[in-house]
Amino acid sequence: MRVAMIGAGYVGLVSGACFADFGHEVCCVDTDPAKIEALKRGEIPIFEPGLDDLVTKNVREGRLSFATDLAEHVHKAEAVFIAVGTPSRRGDGHADLSYVHQAARDIAAALSGYTVIVTKSTVPVGTGDEVERIIRDVRPDADFAVVSNPEFLREGAAITDFKRPDRIVIGTEDDRARMVMTEIYRPLYLNQSPLLVTSRRTAELTKYAANAFLATKITFINEIADLCEKVGANVQDVARGIGLDNRIGAKFLHAGPGYGGSCFPKDTLALIKTAQDYDAPVRIVESVAAVNDQRKRAMGRKIIAACGGSVRGKTIALLGLTFKPNTDDMRDAPSLSIVTTLEDAGAHVRAYDPEGMAFAKTLLPNVEYAQDAYACARGADALVIVTEWDIFRALDLGRMKAALASPVVVDLRNIYNPDDMERRGFTYVSVGRPDVTMDETQDA
Numbered sequence: 001m002r003v004a005m006i007g008a009g010y011v012g013l014v015s016g017a018c019f020a021d022f023g024h025e026v027c028c029v030d031t032d033p034a035k036i037e038a039l040k041r042g043e044i045p046i047f048e049p050g051l052d053d054l055v056t057k058n059v060r061e062g063r064l065s066f067a068t069d070l071a072e073h074v075h076k077a078e079a080v081f082i083a084v085g086t087p088s089r090r091g092d093g094h095a096d097l098s099y100v101h102q103a104a105r106d107i108a109a110a111l112s113g114y115t116v117i118v119t120k121s122t123v124p125v126g127t128g129d130e131v132e133r134i135i136r137d138v139r140p141d142a143d144f145a146v147v148s149n150p151e152f153l154r155e156g157a158a159i160t161d162f163k164r165p166d167r168i169v170i171g172t173e174d175d176r177a178r179m180v181m182t183e184i185y186r187p188l189y190l191n192q193s194p195l196l197v198t199s200r201r202t203a204e205l206t207k208y209a210a211n212a213f214l215a216t217k218i219t220f221i222n223e224i225a226d227l228c229e230k231v232g233a234n235v236q237d238v239a240r241g242i243g244l245d246n247r248i249g250a251k252f253l254h255a256g257p258g259y260g261g262s263c264f265p266k267d268t269l270a271l272i273k274t275a276q277d278y279d280a281p282v283r284i285v286e287s288v289a290a291v292n293d294q295r296k297r298a299m300g301r302k303i304i305a306a307c308g309g310s311v312r313g314k315t316i317a318l319l320g321l322t323f324k325p326n327t328d329d330m331r332d333a334p335s336l337s338i339v340t341t342l343e344d345a346g347a348h349v350r351a352y353d354p355e356g357m358a359f360a361k362t363l364l365p366n367v368e369y370a371q372d373a374y375a376c377a378r379g380a381d382a383l384v385i386v387t388e389w390d391i392f393r394a395l396d397l398g399r400m401k402a403a404l405a406s407p408v409v410v411d412l413r414n415i416y417n418p419d420d421m422e423r424r425g426f427t428y429v430s431v432g433r434p435d436v437t438m439d440e441t442q443d444a
């Protein structure tokens with residue numbers, strides 16, 4: 001099958017490389033010439049484990065290519081995927097569909113023969129109808145179908161998620177389009193990944209419902225963590241206690257600094273706006289978004305409290321800046337709010353992240369960037385674990401303690417053990433777990 005992938009970002013590049021690996025002939029098209037030139041030179045513009053090898057292999061074997069010329073590749077394609085960004089629209093939180101609409105216009109002009117146009121970008125209900133209208137306006141003669149095929153991959157595990165998805169959702173009522181989509185995904189459902197064929201609007205909404213539900217789970221456990229801190233309970237044990245119930249499930253029950261990233265913040269907001277427009281408000285999701293927003297700043301205040309109530313003139317060392325490990329993605333990362341809160345309170349922030357620093361430098365220009373975790377901690381008044389990269393899970397704590405000016409550790413990901421940290425002489429603060437001082441107070 002000949003496939004054109006419009007947009008070579010996190011989703012387009014991973015999807016394109018995986019489709020090529022299934023045996024399809026794929027061209028990833030992007031309007032960013034620097035990105036395409038880099039890809040042609042064999043450089044991968046994002047950090048995603050395994051992507052480098054997958055791209056190299058499929059380029060070498062002639063199934064994967066890159067281009068800026070959309071028309072040429074759409075003309076040849078049997079299926080054209082739209083995988084462009086749908087960020088929050090400035091000002092109102094609706095999804096900004098300008099990239100999707102532009103892609104639709106460009107695609108329309110180049111169509112030839114029956115073509116399936118597949119929206120892989122996360123788009124509000126009704127976007128498929130609009131894409132269809134745009135294409136029909138530009139090319140009343142074209143033979144095409146517009147399908148929704150939302151993507152559920154997670155950055156950091158994107159290739160595994162794409163190749164072994166929990167499900168594939170295909171929204172179409174067009175039989176020919178369903179056959180094309182089934183052919184594209186055949187290697188996966190032969191592998192027993194469930195393929196759900198729904199109406200286009202159902203598929204579009206399914207993606208938002210999934211992300212809103214996951215964001216709700218995270219926010220729920222974060223609020224339980226706050227309560228745990230007040231009552232002297234342990235959120236990790238509560239999470240295990242509820243997560244072992246199959247009806248609840250253990251995933252997405254890790255208390256932390258609030259969700260961030262390129263999807264949950266913008267997708268919850270877009271769902272809220274759509275629901276308001278249709279006069280069916282999703283009040284739970286509205287609360288989730290508001291609680292999460294406040295939480296990121298609250299984490300900054302938690303760090304300040306751990307430093308004795310003031311960070312003015314102090315150096316705070318942050319480990320991890322990306323919104324989660326194994327990605328270089330800084331979009332809506334909790335670290336952005338945390339750094340701003342600390343800098344506003346007069347702190348000097350030093351940071352280290354294994355992959356996120358290049359992008360972080362453009363967003364956080366006042367931060368001092370360190371070469372590694374120990375250089376980051378040197379002379380600092382507190383160490384804060386913001387992102388749970390594996391290399392931060394087994395730090396040499398003796399060396400870390402010697403590096404710090406004051407042995408204060410704020411662990412926003414609960415990757416260390418409070419008793420152990422206290423035994424080692426740290427003042428240790430984590431999320432939703434009784435700190436040792438509190439236990440002593442209760443014993444007394």
Ligand code: NAD
Binds near residue numbers: 006035083084099152
């Ligand atoms: P991204 O910003 O990394 O990539 C988008 C790419 O599209 C950019 O390279 C941009 O230059 C290109 N582009 C924009 N307009 C174009 C046009 N007219 N023609 C060709 N290229 C164009 O975005 P992303 O993270 O890959 O997200 C893409 C979509 O997938 C979004 O709707 C997002 O919500 C959704 N999604 C993302 C993830 C994720 O983890 N990143 C997961 C699931 C779904």
